[in-house]
Each structure stands twice: as C-alpha cells, then as structure tokens.
Amino acid sequence: MTYLPKEVREGLEAARTAALGRRNRLRVVMADTVVPLLRLWDHGFAVPVAQAPRLRGLVDVHDGGRHLWQCLIVAAAEEGDEMLYEFKRQTAALDRPAPDFVIPQDAPAGLLPSS
Template sequence: MLEHLPQEIRDGLDLAQGRRARRSRLRVQLGEAVFPVLSLTEDQIVLEAAKAPRLRGIIDVFDGANHILQGLVIASEVSQGRLVCSFKRSNVVSDRPALDYVRDPDAPSGLLPRN
C-alpha cells in the first residue's frame, strides 16, 4: 500500500515512526548496548536496521527499567530499513517464581502468630 505514495510522504512516515520509537520506553539490551524497539508483537520484534546488529539467540526486552520479556530469536531479516526478528519462543518475565501447584482462591494471604 505504501508503494503507491510519493517518496516524500514515505520518508516522512519513516521519520515519524523513528521519532515515536525514540520516545518509546521499549528497548532491547545486549550487554552494554541498547537498541530502541519500533514494534513488538507476540512473534516478532522490529528494530532500526542502521542501529541494531543482526540478532540471533536470547535477547532481553525492557520497558524503561522493567525487564518484561525474554525471547529466543531464530531469524532476522532487513526489510525497508527495519530489522525484523522472529521469535522461536518468548517468555514474559515475572517478579515471582512460578508455582507448581494450583493456588486456592479462598486461601488466607498470611497467618497471624499465636502470641
């Protein structure tokens, strides 16, 4: 659909999307290097191709200082200046350990001592 637009408008749309990504708090961190995320879906993550290396392996996605996602990237390709990375798996990061049992919804949240 975008190929029918004049080149000036396509360039403007790309520039606007880049600005929006810089304002976004989503980022990929690889060691000390940080790369802004243009878009994130359940099975893909999109970065700027000029700023990010071709990714492969486990990556960590942050929203500001919060670690929100860990994913295994199996393929990345450059398309129209964007680095599109596909996830083999992606796990939402939790601040609590996983439970190996079903928690009773009527269970008390804590016990009081018998003092």
C-alpha cells in the same frame, strides 16, 4: 496518487522512524546492547537496522523499567530501515520466583504476627 520527490519521502520516513523511537519505551536488551523496538507483533519485532547488531539467541524485552519477556530470537529479514526478528520462544518474566510446589486455592495471603 500524489507524487513526492525522493528527498521529501526520505525525510518523512526519517521523521516517522524518529517519532516511533521517542514515543516507544519498548527495548531489547542483549548483554550490554540496548536497542529500541520500532514495532512488536505476536511472533516477532522490528528494530532500526542502523542500531541493530546481528542479534541472535537469548534477549530480554523491556517496557521502560519493567521486564516483560525473555525471548529466544532469530533474524528474519531486513526491510528498508528495519531489521525484523522472529521469536523461537517467548517466556513472560515474573516479578517473583516461580514456586516449586502447588499453592492451594484457599492459602492465606499472609501471616499475622502473634501478640
């Protein structure tokens, strides 16, 4: 095992975190607060602890300009420089309103105007 001085380890960890933030377009939006996601898994996500207010309740997860999910979250734990949150509910965001009726399988895709 290679020994690295504390300052070098901290510098490497800071560079890793900064690189994750630059590459990753995923972010959490709660009201006027926008926080970049560091990691995302099936039941939760991690954000930088320095940028994370105590998020709780309903948040939206975006990938760039695309709305992915609306989630109900709770703070789970703080690990190093990451704040971990868990999903209580995760609902996919739709790009159209949800229909309030059953759409038949053979329904036309659109209507042509009569001439």
